[in-house]
Amino acid sequence: MQATKEVTKEASDYVAAFHEQAESQRGKMPAWVEDLRGRAIEHFEMVGFPTTDVEDYKYTNVAPIARGNFQPASEAQAKNLIDGQTLERFVYPEAKRSRLAFVNGIFSSELSAIENLPDRVVVTELREALGGEYADLVRGYLARGAETSGDDAFTSLNTAFLSSGAFLLFRRNVSVEQPIHLLFLSTSSGAEKPIAAFPRVLVLAETGSEATVIEEHTAINDGDVYFSSPVVEIYVDDEARLTHYKVQRESSGAFHVAQTRAEVGRGSRYDSTTVTLGAALARHNINMQLRAEGSESWIDGLYIVDTGQHADTHSLINHRAAHCVSHQAYKGILDGKSRGVFNGRIFVHPGAQQTDAYQSNKNLILSNEARVDTKPQLEIFADDVKCSHGATVGQLNEEELFYLTSRGLQPELARNLLTYGFAEAIVQKIKVESIKRQLDEAILNRLHARLEA
């Protein structure tokens, strides 16, 4: 029996909010969901928010979140915060009719548009799926990751406040052309206290299916303070292919703590690219389970931060079966007084022979005040494997800058071009033009557009 930790004041605020919400919502959710949520809040109550004494949170202090007095969003609160015109700014033309939109983690049918998707593709609100036709399926998968890898405080918190989210189901052999855009908009405007949003996403890609999912987290107003803490659970079945983009461009005042869990099956392909641009404090936990032979996964990312931003990626890739490939390339560009953290673990379990695992983390520091802590780790319990990892932290090279300026490029353009070149390997694998454009506009000084047009 584990010793029960004393519940801190910060944690108890959430526990109180939970009980208040549970009271008002009693009977609205299926019993098994209420059970799940109840167990989650108990777990959260037991573990509490992690402190910097915990190895995994050594460089990332979540005390501001714990003390932030955030109020879990409610349906009533999230209503009518944004109109159709404001929404236009956030619409991806590629996913004009395949979008689920959420405000503060709560589904908004007015802002969503789902039309003309192939049969046997289900794109719906999670809340609905908990009760209807897919209830058994959802029940079989939701929060299953907790059993295999344990839960941290934030995942438990999300489960405890689970009330809305997305359920995506790609049936056997179906292939969807248009990307599914999950648009998570957050704002504390009009709320008494800063808002906490806990959206949940469950993606099931059945055998032989093929789809692209864009998970985007953004703010209605920049500078807004709120806490957004999504949990995304992904199951890619045998021979299925899933492309997953996570675009995090939260408000500069926001806190973002996200979990991505993906379990991939035999001969499947999972290709993820995470773009981290926003939030004052961002933490992304990635947990990959390669559970059957012959799968290939790409877990790539680009984080670009400036003064006042802290971006932390913690990833754990479990090779549990033989003949699997995992390829992870993470790049960071840090300017001003910013901080980056990358902690990547590859765990090759006994029997996972012929594993091919590659991991790299490269950082470009553009100021003397930026700082990066990077730690790639390999733990290998099989003898016939090909694993490599590496990390670099560097600055723009003076000789390269001189070379470019000696061809007539202004120094600033030369710096931008080198920065662009640094990021290019990740940028070029993004196949959704709108994401590329966002990156370009936000960060790369429109260099991509300039180079292409």
Next chain:
Amino acid sequence: MLEIKNLHASIDGNEILRGISLTVNAGEVHAIMGPNGSGKSTLSKVLAGHPAYEVTEGEILFEGKDLLELDPDERAREGIFLAFQYPVEVPGVSNAQFLRLAYNEKMKHTGGEELDPLEFKDYLSERAKIVEMDASFMSRSVNEGFSGGEKKRNEILQMAVLQPKLAMLDETDSGLDIDALRIVSGGVNKLRSEDKGIILVTHYQRILNYIIPDFVHVLYKGRIARSGGKELALELEEKGYDWLKDAARETALAGAR
């Protein structure tokens, strides 16, 4: 077009150029030779404006303007070009993208017409013929993974695209195979004209058979030890640089007396 007067330059407090005077008129080709470490690349980099070098004395006029007042990019847009002895790799940026950016920056400055990617592609493939460079190099990242010789050829391609008034070629011939040397030299000759000047740094007489210089200068310990016509290169090829050391010793002795 270029007047260098009593140029002294140092790096990290070490004086490398110790009083160089050199005039290059439009239409002329000047070859600069001299032993390793004599300051040839330093001179080229100082002309291009490398920030690591400090000019402690003397002046450089380019078309009557004080070159030392200009930043490297301004010099380039004014028409100065350096083909690097060791070209730098720029990952993630294609040759074509980079060259178009540089070309358009220059056009903006000179009031010429900027080109869009398609127009530039045509222009680039036409210029690439000058150095017989394959189109596949245009979509590759600048110099990344290029062989030594390919990098040198790429430098001359850049020169062909930017059409500078004054080009300094720092050992462009080193690393080129025999055929490449002929092709690249031929390219440089095509870019030669009445209104352009070339400073060609080399260790070998061979390239001067293709690009025939009007003047040859020998740099030694940061000074021009001797100047002459193209026959000086032949003489150096035969005699090496030992005589320079003797001459320098004599000058020193003369100074002591």
